[in-house]
Amino acid sequence: xxxxxxxxxFILAAVVVFVLLGLHMVxxxxxxxxxxxxxxxxxxxxxENVIQRSKSNFFTVTYIILLGAALYxxxxxxxTIIFELGxxxxxxxxxxxxxxxxxxxxxxxxxxxxxxxxxxxxAL
Amino acid sequence: xxxxxxxxxxxLLGWVAGGxxxxxxxxxxxxxxxxxxxxxxxxxxxFESSTRIFGMKVWxxxxxxxxxxxxxxxxxxxxxxFAFHALNGIRLILIELGFMVGKPEQPVYPYQSSLNVQRxxxxxxMIIAGLLILLGMVDLIFLA
Amino acid sequence: MxxxxxxxxxxxxxxxxxAPRWQQFTLPVEPGMTVLDGLHWIRENQDATLAWxxxxxMGVCGSCAMLINGTPCMACNTQILHVTDRLLTVAPLPxxxxxxxxxxxxxxxxxxxxxxxxxxxxTDVQEMENxxxxxxxxxxxxxxxLQFTYCMKCGCCIAAxxxxxxxxxxxxPMPLTQAYRYNVDTRDDGEKKRNGVVSRAHxxxxxxxxxxxxxxxxxxxxxxxxIQLMKKELVLGYLRLKGAKKxxxxxxxxxxxxxxxxxxxxxxxxx
Numbered sequence: 103x104x105x106x107x108x109x110x111x112f113i114l115a116a117v118v119v120f121v122l123l124g125l126h127m128v129x130x131x132x133x134x135x136x137x138x139x140x141x142x143x144x145x146x147x148x149x150e151n152v153i154q155r156s157k158s159n160f161f162t163v164t165y166i167i168l169l170g171a172a173l174y175x176x177x178x179x180x181x182t183i184i185f186e187l188g189x190x191x192x193x194x195x196x197x198x199x200x201x202x203x204x205x206x207x208x209x210x211x212x213x214x215x216x217x218x219x220x221x222x223x224x225a226l
Numbered sequence: 227x228x229x230x231x232x233x234x235x236x237x238l239l240g241w242v243a244g245g246x247x248x249x250x251x252x253x254x255x256x257x258x259x260x261x262x263x264x265x266x267x268x269x270x271x272x273f274e275s276s277t278r279i280f281g282m283k284v285w286x287x288x289x290x291x292x293x294x295x296x297x298x299x300x301x302x303x304x305x306x307x308f309a310f311h312a313l314n315g316i317r318l319i320l321i322e323l324g325f326m327v328g329k330p331e332q333p334v335y336p337y338q339s340s341l342n343v344q345r346x347x348x349x350x351x352m353i354i355a356g357l358l359i360l361l362g363m364v365d366l367i368f369l370a
Numbered sequence: 371m372x373x374x375x376x377x378x379x380x381x382x383x384x385x386x387x388x389a390p391r392w393q394q395f396t397l398p399v400e401p402g403m404t405v406l407d408g409l410h411w412i413r414e415n416q417d418a419t420l421a422w423x424x425x426x427x428m429g430v431c432g433s434c435a436m437l438i439n440g441t442p443c444m445a446c447n448t449q450i451l452h453v454t455d456r457l458l459t460v461a462p463l464p465x466x467x468x469x470x471x472x473x474x475x476x477x478x479x480x481x482x483x484x485x486x487x488x489x490x491x492x493t494d495v496q497e498m499e500n501x502x503x504x505x506x507x508x509x510x511x512x513x514x515x516l517q518f519t520y521c522m523k524c525g526c527c528i529a530a531x532x533x534x535x536x537x538x539x540x541x542x543p544m545p546l547t548q549a550y551r552y553n554v555d556t557r558d559d560g561e562k563k564r565n566g567v568v569s570r571a572h573x574x575x576x577x578x579x580x581x582x583x584x585x586x587x588x589x590x591x592x593x594x595x596x597i598q599l600m601k602k603e604l605v606l607g608y609l610r611l612k613g614a615k616k617x618x619x620x621x622x623x624x625x626x627x628x629x630x631x632x633x634x635x636x637x638x639x640x641x
Contacts, residue, residue, distance in 0.1 A: 104566075106608040109575045109601075113319055120312055131305055132365050147289050149282045156278060169272070176265040183258055186537040186576055187238075194571070208272050215276035222281055230384040231467035231475055240535025244464060246440035250581035251532055257578070321579050324602030330517040333590025340595035341581045 108178065115175035122168040129155075156219040169212040177205040250341065250348070257314050260307035267304045298366065305362040313355035317347055372398035375450055377408060379420070380461040382468050390468070393417075399450050405438055405460065406445040409472075422472035429588060432522030435529070436472050437461040442526040444588045463529040476525055482541050483523065486549040486567050491560025503622025505557050511618070518551035518596050520589040527583035527593050539572035543583035543593035546574055550596040553603065556618040565604060574600055 130146045146152075155161045181201050185194060236244040241255045277284050291297070320326050321344055328343035374396055382390040395412045406424055413420050422445070424434035429447040436445055438460055439453050450458060466474035492498055527543035528534045534542050541549075549568050553561045568574045574597055583593040606612040 104569045104608075105571060105573065105575050106569050106604045110605055110608060113322070116315055116319060120315065123308070124312070127305070127308065127362075131301070131362060147292075149285055149289075152278055152285065153282075172268060176261070176268060179261050180265055182576070183262065185571060186533060186540070188537050188539070191539075208269060211276060212272045215272075215279050218279045222279055229469070231469060232382050232384070232387075232390060234462060234464050234466055234468045234474070235538070236464045236532075236535040238536060240465065240532045244440075244535070245437060245442070245530065247530070247580075247582060248585050250579065254532060254578055254580040318579060321598055322577075322601050323605060324599050327595045327598045330514055330592070330595065330599075332513070333517055333520060333592070335590075337590060339584045339590065339592045340598065341584050344581075 112175060112178045115171040115178075118167065118171040119175055122164055123172065125164070126168065153219075153222065156216075156222075162216055162220065165216045166213050169216070170209060173205045173209050177201045248341070253314055253348070257311060257318070260311040263307050264304065264311060267300070302363065302366055305366070306359050309355045309358040309362065313351040313358070317344070317351045320347065372400050373451065373455065375399045375408070375454065376457050377412060378457060378459045379412075379472070381420075381471050382462075383419075384470060401449075401451055403450050404446055405436075405448045405450055405453075405458065406434055408450055408458070409445065409460075420472075421470045430522065432524030435463055435474075435524040435526050435588075437463055437529065442529040442586045444524060444526075447588060463525055465529050465531065465534045466525065474525065474529075476523075478538070479523070479525055479528055479542060479544060482545045483548060486541070486545050487560050487564050488545075488548045488552060490552060490555060490558045491563060492557075493559055501622075501624060503620040504624055505618040506621050507556055507618055511556050514554045515551045518547050518591055518593075521547060521551075521591045521593075522589060524588065526586045526588060527591075530582035530586040532580050532582070533576050533578070537572060537576060540576045541568065541573055543577070543597065546577070546600065547591060547593040547596040549574075550600040550603075553600065556616060559617075561615065565607070568600065569604055574604065577601075 181198060184197055189197065241258075242252070274288065277288055317326075321340075326344045326347050327340035328338055331337055375398075377395045377397065379393050379395065380390045381387070381393050395416050397408060397411050397415070399408065406427060409420065409422055422434065422436065424446065425431040426433070427446050429444050432444075434445040435442060438445065438448055439458060442463055445460075460472065462468045462472045463474040466476060466479070469475050521544060523544060525544070527547075531540075531543055533540045546568060549564045552558050553564055577594070577597045579594060579598065581594050584591075584595065587593065603612065
């Protein structure tokens with residue numbers, strides 16, 4: 103089976119993750135230095151800031167794209183490592199299906215959360 | 227008659243030891259370790275951050291719990307892993323798409339192997355990763 | 371003025387040993403003596419049972435590759451006093467099975483090498499049998515693959531590769547480099563066939579640029595470079611961003627006198 107397509111997708115996902123996770127890191131983990139995108143002030147993880155970001159269209163869309171790209175990149179990478187540890191040929195396919203299933207479940211959970219949070223009361 | 231052979235594959239030892247290896251081998255190993263570490267964190271992170279759908283009453287206690295030093299240490303580790311993996315990843319993408327490895331040339335000494343060609347890039351991305359880690363740690367320790 | 375050097379050699383006798391053992395020999399070393407010369411001295415003066423593989427003694431045949439002081443290199447073009455002044459550790463190449471003492475079993479490497487069609491592949495059989503013209507290549511076309519033709523299949527790159535250390539299915543730096551060498555040869559038509567083999571799982575995408583193969587290659591072949599360039603070609607091909615390969619120009623007809631065809635001799639070993 104030709105792996106070129108999968109591998110190109112893996113590299114594309116890496117680029118997407120680099121951009122979006124870079125943004126995520128600036129917003130959430132370097133908030134003390136940059137202090138941007140915390141419209142209500144204070145910590146980026148304070149409820150007011152979290153819910154404001156969650157309700158913005160931009161963050162909802164980028165969260166879902168980041169989720170998909172990161173899961174693909176991560177699980178394809180993990181599969182590569184597992185395959186290179188030399189499993190028996192017979193179990194390779196089993197690994198692929200297992201990792202695909204776990205990745206899909208995580209994607210559904212994350213996407214559901216990103217969409218469901220838009221209807222949560224801002225102050226409860 | 228089947229002759230007996232001794233299996234001399236280095237297995238996992240080959241990723242870190244078993245000979246006198248160069249720095250790119252350790253970056254290769256570190257890239258894998260940080261990758262798996264980030265993926266583990268990411269799986270937990272999806273569930274933990276999804277709790278925001280239950281509203282402030284659930285979110286605030288969880289965030290309060292995250293202020294425990296153990297979680298702060300974890301956050302620091304994930305940030306370091308991310309900074310390394312991202313910057314080294316840029317180098318690898320450039321190299322694996324055929325940039326920064328140089329053109330084939332006759333091996334007449336002193337010639338530039340692809341390792342020599344990419345080394346300035348390697349040093350540059352490692353310095354940037356180091357600066358990024360410094361920035362992240364300053365934020366985490368003094369400003370958070 | 372000879373220096374006394376201690377060889378620490380990893381021995382393995384499949385008829386007696388379960389696992390390898392280490393054995394020391396001390397010998398007087400003159401400047402200019404190679405590791406291979408030292409092994410000969412040990413066999414002549416101390417232990418006639420020591421086994422290793424060698425042939426040309428001058429870095430051409432690729433037989434005497436071994437792990438010398440932790441680096442895979444040729445015993446014949448490594449001078450003892452260049453690498454040590456006291457202790458020299460010699461072990462068989464890692465990532466291969468050991469047949470005896472310092473003799474690695476290179477069969478898997480050669481089988482993989484044969485699987486990537488390491489020859490110029492053409493479909494025009496008639497032209498190959500009775501050529502009407504000659505192929506010419508420009509210097510630029512030649513230099514695209516010339517570096518990779520210096521490979522002597524010694525196995526140092528595979529011994530140094532962390533991918534080959536764990537993954538026995540991985541094609542390895544040497545076969546992948548040879549696949550690229552023929553792919554970029556303008557006289558060749560077998561790129562599609564070869565890419566079918568190298569783009570599978572455990573193929574070219576299992577290289578993650580640890581760079582060791584290029585570091586240890588005794589001939590400066592730089593397998594890591596060939597593998598990355600092959601990935602680039604595969605990506606461009608997959609995205610249809612690559613034009614068709616320019617075939618080599620023909621000049622002809624051949625000016626020389628055609629020699630009579632020679633029958634291939636019968637095989638001397640059982641097939």
